[in-house]
Amino acid sequence: MTPIIRPRRLRTIPAMRRMVAETRVHPSQLVWPMFVGEDAGAISSMPGVHRHDLASVVVAAHEAVDAGLGGVMLFGVPDDAHKDEQGTHGWLPEGMGQRAVAAVRDAVGDDLVVMVDTCLDEFTSHGHCGVLDERGRVDNDATLELYARMAVAQAGAGAHVVSPSGMMDGQVAAIREALDADGHADVAILAYAAKYASAFYGPFREAVASTLQGDRRTYQQDPGNRREGSREARLDLVEGADMVMVKPASHYLDVLADVAAISEVPVAAYQVSGEYAMIEAAAERGWINRRAAVEESVTSIVRAGADIVLTYWAKEMAGWLK
16 A cells, blocks of 8 residues: 655644754844934834934844844934935944944944945935936946945944945945955945835835935836846855845845855845835734744745845844744
């Protein structure tokens, strides 16, 4: 008699399911994004997420260490009075990004990987990721010079990782050259390699008080383009990226899997504000089980190939995983 093959035998009890699980998420894979401004406050479109001030971000950094997280990603949020056409507070020593990095490094040292967003959109009065030319479009090459200056300032403040997110052509090479020339050869670059012009960034723009008018489709990727994600990642790898990222995560798992298949460096994925807000909103209405949905969403990102996941649930999920 031919034996009946029963895969369900490996699903019978929780202990069995844990033992044979193919994909596991560990707190050290998780990075906690944090917004830091002059004043702390709630973000209405992201329940449970707050904008920090310098005092509260230090407390949060200690919590991240205690949770066993891999790192934090810091976004400086300047007051409107400090925004200008070039985004100069992005690289000035008194800029909020540099102050946030320095405060966190002073607090936790090397117990946590301190990452920082390397982009001008939070600091420009027009809200774009670079300087504008006479036609009102982002000037790629002029922006590279400012990214390089910004990365050097962030490294000088203590960042372990700088993270160019503006999708400028050549940004990784320009930053690497500037960091090395300034004595920061050990500072790593996490390249936002495949960043799409997504509808899921809306709550983030509230969090950073964005002044953007229009859109970023001339430099971020078209959501319909899959192959382009791999092409962009390859370019950043050639330029010397130490890690590459796909953003958003949950709605671009095919792109994430493609990038993971070609990358010889760690691959990150950013579970963005809109993805966070949708689950929180549905859970608040009782339509889904919140914890199960959060765990499933992050697990699916790791299953698709991410070594690192940036998620606003990082600290909370780390507690569940212990």
